[in-house]
Amino acid sequence: MTTRRDAVHDTLRRSEGFRSAQDVYAEMRLHGAKIGLTTVYRALQALADCGQVDVLRTDEGESVYRACASDDHHHHLVCRRCGHTVEVAGPAVERWAEAVGSDHGFTEITHTVEVFGTCSSCSAPARVG
Amino acid sequence: MTTRRDAVHDTLRRSEGFRSAQDVYAEMRLHGAKIGLTTVYRALQALADCGQVDVLRTDEGESVYRACASDDHHHHLVCRRCGHTVEVAGPAVERWAEAVGSDHGFTEITHTVEVFGTCSSCSAPARVG
DNA sequence: GGAGATTTTGACAATCATTTTCATTTTCTC
DNA sequence: GAGAAAATGAAAATGATTGTCAAAATCTCC
Numbered sequence: 074m075t076t077r078r079d080a081v082h083d084t085l086r087r088s089e090g091f092r093s094a095q096d097v098y099a100e101m102r103l104h105g106a107k108i109g110l111t112t113v114y115r116a117l118q119a120l121a122d123c124g125q126v127d128v129l130r131t132d133e134g135e136s137v138y139r140a141c142a143s144d145d146h147h148h149h150l151v152c153r154r155c156g157h158t159v160e161v162a163g164p165a166v167e168r169w170a171e172a173v174g175s176d177h178g179f180t181e182i183t184h185t186v187e188v189f190g191t192c193s194s195c196s197a198p199a200r201v202g
Numbered sequence: 203m204t205t206r207r208d209a210v211h212d213t214l215r216r217s218e219g220f221r222s223a224q225d226v227y228a229e230m231r232l233h234g235a236k237i238g239l240t241t242v243y244r245a246l247q248a249l250a251d252c253g254q255v256d257v258l259r260t261d262e263g264e265s266v267y268r269a270c271a272s273d274d275h276h277h278h279l280v281c282r283r284c285g286h287t288v289e290v291a292g293p294a295v296e297r298w299a300e301a302v303g304s305d306h307g308f309t310e311i312t313h314t315v316e317v318f319g320t321c322s323s324c325s326a327p328a329r330v331g
Numbered sequence: 332g333g334a335g336a337t338t339t340t341g342a343c344a345a346t347c348a349t350t351t352t353c354a355t356t357t358t359c360t361c
Numbered sequence: 362g363a364g365a366a367a368a369t370g371a372a373a374a375t376g377a378t379t380g381t382c383a384a385a386a387t388c389t390c391c
Contacts, residue, residue: 077340095377109341114378134263134348135377150306161302166295170317173290177279179319186315188299190308206369224348238370243349263377264348332391339386344379351374358367 080106081116082125082140090156091129091137091149129187152192161188206237210245211254211269219285220258220266220278258316281321290317 084097084106092100098113117138120126126138129149141147143160146167150159166186174182213226221229227242246267249255255267258278270276272289275296279288295315303311 093377111341111343111379112339115340130259130263133377134259134265136263150302150308152308159306161306163298163302165298166315169292169294170315173279173292174317174319177288177290178322179279179281179317180322180325181282182317182319184315184317186295186299186313188303188308188311188313190303190311193307193309196309222348240350240370241368244368262348334391335389337386337388340384342382342384344381346379347377349375352372354369354371356367356369358365360365361363 077108077112078116078119080108081113082120085120085126085138085140088139090151090158091127091139093131093135093137095135097138148186148188150188150190152195153189154191154195157192157194206241207245207248209235209237210242211249214249214255214267214269217268219280219287220256220268222260222264222266224264226267277315277317279317279319281324282318283320283324286321286323 080101081097084101085092088097088100094110094114094117097117098108098110101108101113117126117136120140121128121138124144125140127141127149129137129139129151131137139149139158141160145162147160147162148166150161152158163186166184170184170186171182174180209230210226213230214221217226217229223239223243223246226246227237227239230237230242246255246265249269250257250267253273254269256270256278258266258268258280260266268278268287270289274291276289276291277295279290281287292315295313299313299315300311303309
């Protein structure tokens with residue numbers, strides 16, 4: 074039974090940036106979906122576990138999810154204003170992380186890399202008057 | 203008045219890896235310090251605000267702090283087992299992040315980069331028998 | 332088609348790090 | 362010292378997330 078999970082996945086796919094569980098829940102309820110918050114959390118976790126969605130932690134400690142287009146390992150360039158997200162590859166970074174780790178005798182190296190900025194739309198000067 | 207803050211900072215400096223506020227608080231109390239949890243939180247935040255300690259978020263959403271040797275921008279190679287931490291520079295990564303951002307029209311670019319692994323001590327085969 | 336087993340769901344309570352509140356204490360400032 | 366301003370901390374509040382458990386949905390085998 075994946076109806077609920079699919080519904081959650083769909084909601085996420087319709088979103089542009091990263092969304093929190095509470096966001097997803099609110100949006101689904103808004104559109105009339107009959108689903109509980111607990112189920113949204115479980116679906117999101119399940120999706121994250123099987124790699125179908127990416128997870129990030131906000132500065133406030135909230136987990137946010139995104140249904141990314143790319144299945145491959147990639148990173149995110151996220152607008153800190155509107156949340157607009159671009160998936161980016163960074164082979165150089167992958168190699169760097171691996172090298173840094175093994176240089177220091179570390180094994181089973183993983184890394185987290187996220188880039189934040191203000192996207193062009195958001196950095197456009199606010200209309201005055 | 204910075205007595206408390208200094209005490210917190212000192213405790214952190216004596217630690218090898220990243221420590222949570224609760225950790226720091228427990229350790230200080232253990233050593234007889236008379237300080238409240240609230241104050242530890244406040245001191246840690248203040249130290250982080252003025253860049254005297256680095257902050258990370260664990261997978262569990264806990265904030266962990268570290269008094270780093272380097273004042274300059276740097277990243278961390280953290281042992282996921284024992285927490286042993288190495289401060290590493292990554293000029294190539296800085297440039298990459300900047301380039302990725304501006305390529306997509308983003309400004310005011312920041313980034314988070316952390317590398318995790320198992321350090322040599324921890325990956326040594328466990329003694330059997 | 333149906334009985335019973337299994338899984339999923341979701342309302343509610345519990346957890347837990349962190350933050351607020353607010354009265355008390357400490358530390359200036361003059 | 363007196364009074365103002367800042368720091369402290371105990372306890373309550375917050376808020377995301379997780380656990381509980383009974384009800385509902387679904388599957389399985391006859």
